[in-house]
Amino acid sequence: MSSTFYLIGIGLFIGVAAWFLFIWAVKSGQFDDPEAPKYRMLDDEDVPSKTATSSVKKRP
Amino acid sequence: MSGIEKSSPEKVRCDHCLQECNQTSAITALIDGIKKSFCCQGCLGVYELIHSNSLDAFYNQRCDWQPGPPEIEVKLQTSSFSDTVTITGKEQRIELLLSGIRCASCIWLIEKFLMKIDGVVSIRVNYATHKASITWCGEKVSLDTLLHAIRSIGYLPHPCHGNETTELFTREKRDLLLRAGTAGFFSMQLMLFTIALYAGFFEGIEARYRLTFQLISWVLATPVLFYSGFPFFASALCSLRRSTLNMDVLVALGSLSAYCYSIAMIFYGGEIFFDTASMIITFILLGRYLEAGSRLKAGNSIAELMELQPHDALLISEVGAAVMVPVAAVQIGQMIEIIPGDRIPLDGRVVDGEAEVNEAMLTGESNPVQKKTGSDVFAGSFSMNGRLRIQVSGNAGNTLLARIIRTVEDAQARKAPIQGIADKTAGYFVPATIILALATFLYWKLTSASTVIALMNAVSVLVIACPCALGLATPLAILVATTTAGKRGILVKGGDIFESVSKTTTVVLDKTGTITTGKPSMTDLYDYRVSPSFMQYIASLEAASEHSTGRTIRDAWQGKLLKTERFKTTPGKGVSGWIEGTLWRAGSKAFMDEENVIIESEPCAHTAALEAEGKTVVMVACGNKLAGVVGMIDDLRSDTLPFIAGLRKKGFALKMLTGDNHGVATYIAARCGITDVQAGLGPLEKAAVIRSLKEKGECVMMVGDGINDAPALTEADIGVTLGNASGIALESASVAILNDDLELINTLITSSSQCFNIIRQNLVWAFSYNLIALPLAVSGVLHPIISALLMVSSSLVVVSNSLRLKNI
Numbered sequence: 001m002s003s004t005f006y007l008i009g010i011g012l013f014i015g016v017a018a019w020f021l022f023i024w025a026v027k028s029g030q031f032d033d034p035e036a037p038k039y040r041m042l043d044d045e046d047v048p049s050k051t052a053t054s055s056v057k058k059r060p
Numbered sequence: 061m062s063g064i065e066k067s068s069p070e071k072v073r074c075d076h077c078l079q080e081c082n083q084t085s086a087i088t089a090l091i092d093g094i095k096k097s098f099c100c101q102g103c104l105g106v107y108e109l110i111h112s113n114s115l116d117a118f119y120n121q122r123c124d125w126q127p128g129p130p131e132i133e134v135k136l137q138t139s140s141f142s143d144t145v146t147i148t149g150k151e152q153r154i155e156l157l158l159s160g161i162r163c164a165s166c167i168w169l170i171e172k173f174l175m176k177i178d179g180v181v182s183i184r185v186n187y188a189t190h191k192a193s194i195t196w197c198g199e200k201v202s203l204d205t206l207l208h209a210i211r212s213i214g215y216l217p218h219p220c221h222g223n224e225t226t227e228l229f230t231r232e233k234r235d236l237l238l239r240a241g242t243a244g245f246f247s248m249q250l251m252l253f254t255i256a257l258y259a260g261f262f263e264g265i266e267a268r269y270r271l272t273f274q275l276i277s278w279v280l281a282t283p284v285l286f287y288s289g290f291p292f293f294a295s296a297l298c299s300l301r302r303s304t305l306n307m308d309v310l311v312a313l314g315s316l317s318a319y320c321y322s323i324a325m326i327f328y329g330g331e332i333f334f335d336t337a338s339m340i341i342t343f344i345l346l347g348r349y350l351e352a353g354s355r356l357k358a359g360n361s362i363a364e365l366m367e368l369q370p371h372d373a374l375l376i377s378e379v380g381a382a383v384m385v386p387v388a389a390v391q392i393g394q395m396i397e398i399i400p401g402d403r404i405p406l407d408g409r410v411v412d413g414e415a416e417v418n419e420a421m422l423t424g425e426s427n428p429v430q431k432k433t434g435s436d437v438f439a440g441s442f443s444m445n446g447r448l449r450i451q452v453s454g455n456a457g458n459t460l461l462a463r464i465i466r467t468v469e470d471a472q473a474r475k476a477p478i479q480g481i482a483d484k485t486a487g488y489f490v491p492a493t494i495i496l497a498l499a500t501f502l503y504w505k506l507t508s509a510s511t512v513i514a515l516m517n518a519v520s521v522l523v524i525a526c527p528c529a530l531g532l533a534t535p536l537a538i539l540v541a542t543t544t545a546g547k548r549g550i551l552v553k554g555g556d557i558f559e560s561v562s563k564t565t566t567v568v569l570d571k572t573g574t575i576t577t578g579k580p581s582m583t584d585l586y587d588y589r590v591s592p593s594f595m596q597y598i599a600s601l602e603a604a605s606e607h608s609t610g611r612t613i614r615d616a617w618q619g620k621l622l623k624t625e626r627f628k629t630t631p632g633k634g635v636s637g638w639i640e641g642t643l644w645r646a647g648s649k650a651f652m653d654e655e656n657v658i659i660e661s662e663p664c665a666h667t668a669a670l671e672a673e674g675k676t677v678v679m680v681a682c683g684n685k686l687a688g689v690v691g692m693i694d695d696l697r698s699d700t701l702p703f704i705a706g707l708r709k710k711g712f713a714l715k716m717l718t719g720d721n722h723g724v725a726t727y728i729a730a731r732c733g734i735t736d737v738q739a740g741l742g743p744l745e746k747a748a749v750i751r752s753l754k755e756k757g758e759c760v761m762m763v764g765d766g767i768n769d770a771p772a773l774t775e776a777d778i779g780v781t782l783g784n785a786s787g788i789a790l791e792s793a794s795v796a797i798l799n800d801d802l803e804l805i806n807t808l809i810t811s812s813s814q815c816f817n818i819i820r821q822n823l824v825w826a827f828s829y830n831l832i833a834l835p836l837a838v839s840g841v842l843h844p845i846i847s848a849l850l851m852v853s854s855s856l857v858v859v860s861n862s863l864r865l866k867n868i
Contacts, residue, residue, distance in 0.1 A: 004269070008276070012249065019245045026238050 074099035075119075076107045076214075106214045115172055122165035141203060141217070150199060151181060156192045157218040158185065158210065161401075166215070173213055177201060192217075216399075218372055218384075233349070240345035243288035247335070247342045250280040254335040261331060274326045281334035285319055289341040305490040313494070314522045315340045321519045328512060336523050336851070343855050368440035369461055373405040374398070376449065387456045398437075398448040406439050407459045408450035415446030493525040500838045513840070520837040523851065525830060533822035536862040541815035544866055549799040550808050557794045560777050561812035563759045567707055568750060568772075570764035571718035571728060574782060574802075575704075576694040578765075580609060580676060582616045584691030586666050591642075591682045598680050598690070600624055601637050601644045609678055610635065612692050613646075634678075645681040657681040663689050674727020694724075696731060703802040704732050710809060713758070717746045717772070747771035763805060780805060815865055822858045829854045 071080045081099040088097050089104055091111055098104040110118060146153045167185045174183045179200025185192040210217050253273040260270055296312035299305060315337040322332035375385045376395040387405045398404055416428035419441040428444050431437055437450055439459035497518045504514035545552050572578050587594045599617030602610035604627045627637040634647015645655055652659060663686050670677050670691040678690045707714060715736040718725045725739035738749060750772050753760050762776035770792040773779030779793035782800055797804045833850060836842045
């Protein structure tokens with residue numbers, strides 16, 4: 001019968017662990033902008049420096 | 061340096077900034093044995109610096125560089141930067157706004173140059189925003205050194221202040237998410253045990269399990285109530301102190317009484333209702349979080365406008381020196397200077413200089429506007445080339461940009477009137493519920509039953525009355541409708557707009573740009589053979605014209621243009637000019653009559669025929685003889701006819717307003733089947749027409765473009781702008797259609813009436829639920845468990861009903 005209590009304990013532990021994970025995620029800003037990440041990979045921010053380095057190689 | 065034209069003998073191009081200068085005044089220097097010329101000492105300095113750091117690749121690969129000297133002469137005030145530095149351990153970080161960035165290679169140069177400085181950990185410059193974020197080691201290098209290093213290669217750093225409103229919004233949203241999430245997590249855990257207890261209630265449960273589950277439930281419900289529910293209690297307390305009762309009082313009262321009652325029941329051996337207590341809070345918090353998300357999204361349009369406001373201005377003191385000061389410190393009447401590429405910090409009038417200014421974010425006009433001495437400039441627009449010296453006409457809080465931001469903000473804070481009704485009802489509802497609960501308790505206490513049963517019935521009343529569904533009914537429907545509309549490119553400025561749209565009786569349409577394309581095209585040409593190559597002459601004449609008819613004629617001619625001398629415009633009538641020694645004139649018939657041009661019967665007939673078709677007629681005269689007649693028309697948009705048919709089907713009265721002449725207006729109106737037309741109206745007259753319609757009791761929707769129709773759009777109950785999300789459009793209109801698609805207006809009308817219907821259904825449901833369940837709770841028929849289940853299902857009905865709006 002005591003196995004039920006163990007299971008309850010494990011269940012609560014996992015629940016609380018997930019809650020802590022959630023708190024960490026919110027505090028570290030994971031939820032601040034749910035929109036941008038999918039566009040960020042298309043961001044051209046890096047391109048100028050890359051073209052710059054490549055042109056240096058081409059024309060030393 | 062490919063792509064650069066060869067300089068004429070007496071002119072040389074500066075090797076750094078590519079600006080042309082006289083050979084005599086140019087500074088020449090031998091760098092690595094090669095002779096280089098520079099326009100000024102500054103350019104020479106920058107070139108030497110870049111060369112000595114072996115970053116010459118910058119000169120080889122830069123493209124689209126607009127010639128212009130670097131901004132080294134501007135005084136740099138390093139003190140104003142220190143408060144924007146964030147320090148973490150040994151590392152320091154700063155966000156800077158850089159001016160003087162002309163091409164993508166500048167980014168490369170700045171990043172490479174700064175990385176060479178010992179102590180810089182990382183630097184990243186964003187080309188789109190011209191913002192740099194630099195991390196450096198405070199012990200090895202000072203901020204001053206970095207700022208001067210940036211300036212030494214010709215870029216000017218500005219302190220970059222965070223946008224306080226957005227930051228506040230984000231913090232608020234994060235806090236709300238933490239509370240709602242916590243409530244969600246614990247409520248889910250709680251529900252597991254509660255369901256076991258429910259089952260135990262019907263099927264029987266061993267006493268030790270029952271007690272354990274009840275105690276665990278208590279532990280789980282506590283953070284939901286006192287952490288997640290804290291805002292409700294705070295707001296309830298606040299409203300009690302001001303003795304105005306709001307919804308939060310009811311939420312706090314309902315959940316708190318259920319919570320206290322459950323604790324008592326653990327010890328008395330009764331049923332517990334921790335789930336009711338925490339579910340109320342979880343549901344309402346979730347609703348608020350979703351609402352905050354949509355508010356944040358709407359707030360982004362404000363944030364975008366606020367980004368336009370520079371924080372510093374280059375003040376010209378009486379002695380003529382330029383000093384960087386915060387915009388708030390600039391007084392009306394003082395002089396400020398605008399460097400090419402910089403945003404104008406304050407409204408004012410140009411006193412010196414000439415420049416093309418881009419006002420796209422304010423007016424939606426994508427072509428830059430020429431500004432010279434005497435023209436007004438507005439904060440937020442930016443000078444594309446020349447230097448301007450302007451006299452400030454309004455302080456920082458009173459610029460056109462600030463006013464636009466304020467109107468948009470006000471619009472967003474606006475509550476839907478129907479939501480106001482729910483809040484007002486709460487004022488009566490709360491005391492009524494409390495009295496009812498008290499009465500229930502007293503009744504059961506006095507008529508035989510025990511205190512426990514009396515208390516249980518009283519709590520039932522409070523729990524039932526808890527306005528979960530009532531609180532969610534309006535905001536959720538509006539939230540769903542706004543997001544759905546936004547995804548389709550309909551920007552709705554406030555929740556109450558859906559309500560006004562659904563009440564609309566008359567739709568007023570502007571002609572130009574709304575019913576028609578807004579761009580005339582040339583359709584007819586009668587050449588009376590007075591001069592050969594008639595088109596070439598008239599296109600050359602109109603080339604200097606700013607008027608749209610002139611531009612149409614010029615665009616219709618692809619060949620070479622001739623030189624026009626002594627060009628003259630008679631506003632609203634026509635233009636004249638001398639080409640190859642002959643006087644050419646083009647304009648309306650009235651213009652020709654005024655100028656005594658002989659018009660024979662044939663052109664008269666042609667003109668009359670063209671005008672009957674609603675075409676704009678331009679007569680062209682060579683000398684004193686009429687050389688030709690040109691007909692052009694601003695035709696219907698392709699989506700006009702289905703759009704008007706859609707409006708008519710919905711039973712709206714239609715009206716067309718236009719500034720054009722009567723003939724064109726009637727012709728266009730007849731083509732799209734509108735009978736009510738008023739022509740020849742100015743912007744203010746259009747607004748007056750709308751006012752008189754409103755006085756007759758009509759609810760008016762005005763569709764037009766944001767700039768010329770601004771007064772009419774503001775006057776109307778709902779102003780809709782098409783294909784324009786500029787500041788002025790946002791200020792004057794309540795709805796902005798971003799995609800330039802008329803059909804979306806029909807979509808807006810449909811979704812508004814649906815939204816309004818759903819709100820009504822939600823409210824009727826929430827009220828009737830209370831109306832039926834409350835008497836049952838008072839009479840003690842309803843067991844609290846069943847009332848709690850009823851309450852949750854009532855909320856679910858409202859939520860899923862609101863979500864139906866997604867499918868419109």
